[in-house]
Amino acid sequence: GESVGLHLPTLSVQEGDNSIINCAYSNSASDYFIWYKQESGKGPQFIIDIRSNMDKRQGQRVTVLLNKTVKHLSLQIAATQPGDSAVYFCAERSLGNLIFGKGTKLSVKP
């Protein structure tokens, strides 16, 4: 498939380990923060979101943490699998629009 080919930070983890992907956001007024996953040759796909009045939300194998004090968002993936290899984008919803960060490329080593 096609590679997005972005010049991105890369995180390389061993299969089975936990992954932590970090993101800094800019707008204190954003009401939602969202993580998207983009596999090669595909469009971004929603993973999980968190409302701005929360600091933690868990999904299936994923946890999002929000630290509003330092405007930091993280995505934790438990027991990372080869299928998790992708580019991960954080996004903030501000004035109704989704503003995306630049993304982190996650590579999972077998």
Place this chain on the structure above:
Amino acid sequence: DSGVTQTPKHLITATGQRVTLRCSPRSGDLSVYWYQQSLDQGLQFLIQYYNGEERAKGNILERFSAQQFPDLHSELNLSSLELGDSALYFCASSVRTSTDTEAFFGQGTRLTVV
């Protein structure tokens, strides 16, 4: 499959030309969004339509325009193309007026300007 269809998947054209990218949203979705993804800029929001009307504008150049038709499909028109317009163009759709956190993205159109 997200349910959002974009055509064409690939487009190669020369500088100065005009192209039209097409997007069919998921069945029932009234909002359509266009994003540009380039090597150094990540995903940039261009424009949003809701039920045929423009709702929000992002970093969209004056050479670019879009519209949403009564059947809710949308077209993004890019004119006077420049080399720097080469990018992936994504369409996304969601149900409500404002951007849902869960927007559904198409597979994109890769535009190459030569």
